[in-house]
Amino acid sequence: MKFENKVVVVTGGARGIGAEIVKHFLHAGAIVHILDKDIADSSNPDKNDRLIASSGDVSNAEDVKSFISHVVSASGKIDVLINNAGIIRDSVIWKMEEDDFDAVMDVNLKGPWLMCREVASIMREQKSGRIVNITSRSWLGNFGQSNYSSSKGGLVSLTRVLALELARSNVTVNAVAPGLIDTPMTRSMKPEIYDQLQSAIPGGKAGTPADIANAVTFLASDEAQYITGQIIHVDGGKSIGANV
Numbered sequence: 160m161k162f163e164n165k166v167v168v169v170t171g172g173a174r175g176i177g178a179e180i181v182k183h184f185l186h187a188g189a190i191v192h193i194l195d196k197d198i199a200d201s202s203n204p205d206k207n208d209r210l211i212a213s214s215g216d217v218s219n220a221e222d223v224k225s226f227i228s229h230v231v232s233a234s235g236k237i238d239v240l241i242n243n244a245g246i247i248r249d250s251v252i253w254k255m256e257e258d259d260f261d262a263v264m265d266v267n268l269k270g271p272w273l274m275c276r277e278v279a280s281i282m283r284e285q286k287s288g289r290i291v292n293i294t295s296r297s298w299l300g301n302f303g304q305s306n307y308s309s310s311k312g313g314l315v316s317l318t319r320v321l322a323l324e325l326a327r328s329n330v331t332v333n334a335v336a337p338g339l340i341d342t343p344m345t346r347s348m349k350p351e352i353y354d355q356l357q358s359a360i361p362g363g364k365a366g367t368p369a370d371i372a373n374a375v376t377f378l379a380s381d382e383a384q385y386i387t388g389q390i391i392h393v394d395g396g397k398s399i400g401a402n403v
Contacts, residue, residue, distance in 0.1 A: 160380040163188035166234040167379070168227075170194045170217050170274060171244030175342050176293070179368035180241055183376045185209060192230045194223075195244070217244045217270030227277040236285060239379045240278045242271035242314075243293045252305045260306040267310035268317070275321055279330075288330040289379040292318050293371070296338045296394045311336075315390055322388030331387035333378045338394025341365040361396035 167184045171177040172193035184191050185207060193212040213229060215222035230237055245267045248259035271292055282288030297304055298311035315334060322332040339345060339356050345365070346353065357365050374393050377383055392398040 218265035
């Protein structure tokens, strides 16, 4: 999978899974633009002339418009959009604050919608493009995640709709749904909770950020040109249903 001279946009690309996705695209030769609220805390390599980082909020329409305009001015096109930015504000519904519901929906669902709205016209004019949304196995439902699961379920539906709307323009739209991934964020859980979640996976182990990045780069590649509207679960089999 080669991405030389391809322009790739990654939201939430400063750390975690997003940073690994960025590294994979850079390794494959792409020019990568990052939009993240916390660029200063980035785990990406500091020196790479094919990596351009911008600070901004994906849920703010003006930030998104300004960022996309900057990308096009700097690189002339957008070949790939990866909607990775996301947040979690977990609680059972009877304890959840309205602000926590709104914040999660704004970043996890409105953010990708705003990004896709700006990028869609560019890709339609180019008659080419790839969009990959990072949803979550949680879209199937998780205790204490009425906001998060709803946002990711909405992102699944958005993926399917945009696949239909953009198909005639040679633009594919797919989603990757990670399960438990071994990141600093998940490792911040209490060890007993992490072990419990890990033991519920049929394979008995958490995935790595590279597992997600591999799936993302494949869906963004020319090799995946006939795949659209699909949700690829990268979760060690957890989405199958029953525990082993």
